Amino acid sequence: MAKNNQLRPIRQTNRIFDWRQRRSWLASIRYYAGHVLTPELRTYLIQKRPECWSDDVSWLPDAKYILPELTRSLTSYYTHFKGFHGCRPLNLRSYYENGLIGQNSEFLCNMFREIFYDVPQEEVENVISQFADRGSAERGVMWLVGSDRFLVEECGHYLIQGSEYLMSLAANLSHSPNSEDYSRRLRKYGIPTVLEVDIPVSMLSLSQRTELAKMILSEWGQLLTRRLLSLRDDPPCYVIRQNIPSEYLRNHYHPNRITDPHKGRSIYINRHMTCDMCY
Numbered sequence: 001m002a003k004n005n006q007l008r009p010i011r012q013t014n015r016i017f018d019w020r021q022r023r024s025w026l027a028s029i030r031y032y033a034g035h036v037l038t039p040e041l042r043t044y045l046i047q048k049r050p051e052c053w054s055d056d057v058s059w060l061p062d063a064k065y066i067l068p069e070l071t072r073s074l075t076s077y078y079t080h081f082k083g084f085h086g087c088r089p090l091n092l093r094s095y096y097e098n099g100l101i102g103q104n105s106e107f108l109c110n111m112f113r114e115i116f117y118d119v120p121q122e123e124v125e126n127v128i129s130q131f132a133d134r135g136s137a138e139r140g141v142m143w144l145v146g147s148d149r150f151l152v153e154e155c156g157h158y159l160i161q162g163s164e165y166l167m168s169l170a171a172n173l174s175h176s177p178n179s180e181d182y183s184r185r186l187r188k189y190g191i192p193t194v195l196e197v198d199i200p201v202s203m204l205s206l207s208q209r210t211e212l213a214k215m216i217l218s219e220w221g222q223l224l225t226r227r228l229l230s231l232r233d234d235p236p237c238y239v240i241r242q243n244i245p246s247e248y249l250r251n252h253y254h255p256n257r258i259t260d261p262h263k264g265r266s267i268y269i270n271r272h273m274t275c276d277m278c279y
């Protein structure tokens with residue numbers, strides 16, 4: 001019996017990077033990056049007080065070593081990266097059963113045909129064929145951001161009108177005989193939803209890992225040098241090019257108030273506050 005117990009694999013504790021928990025991930029830097037962000041480097045930066053940008057890390061004296069090493073340490077320490085996906089699905093059961101499936105243009109085109117059943121078929125098919133190249137280029141791609149607040153306040157159109165692909169198709173239909181704005185019709189289908197996903201580190205490309213490391217370095221450097229740059233608080237964007245199994249879907253909710261970027265940032269009030277998968 002004891003032998004079996006000894007053979008049981010050790011379960012690694014999940015460590016989830018959550019951009020919203022700034023104080024927490026800033027405090028954790030010491031646990032995985034102490035060998036890179038050394039006392040000597042700190043002293044140098046405190047004395048020199050450079051502007052610690054994230055898109056240009058030339059303020060680091062040895063960026064060619066520090067950046068890749070910090071990226072490696074960061075993605076060894078954290079097992080998952082919390083991301084939020086905005087959408088307007090008809091129901092949520094499929095997310096819980098099949099996970100998040102990257103953009104599928106055939107599925108969206110069929111939805112488009114259903115929603116615009118009363119538009120001449122020739123016109124609908126014409127618009128679909130115009131977007132065929134884009135559909136294949138973006139097939140299987142999924143966008144998530146590190147903050148749900150940012151999603152609701154800056155990218156609300158995904159929740160209000162749904163997929164950008166559907167929005168583009170609708171925007172390219174000519175005006176209806178009764179002057180209906182076709183893109184507004186998308187607001188009548190589905191439930192505005194924020195999905196919370198813990199993305200496994202293996203799904204992030206090296207360039208995305210590096211981008212995140214640069215953002216962390218910038219925040220760390222600004223605090224250290226006490227030279228805060230007045231930057232927009234944009235969270236990291238995670239572009240995932242594969243399906244995300246349902247086991248990584250942590251939660252979901254339906255926000256009541258969503259900033260509408262297509263209507264002068266007015267507040268869209270969502271009346272669909274529950275769905276088939278709400279508890």
Ligand SMILES: [Zn+2]
Pocket residue numbers: 092252253254273274275276277278
């Ligand atoms: Zn729900």
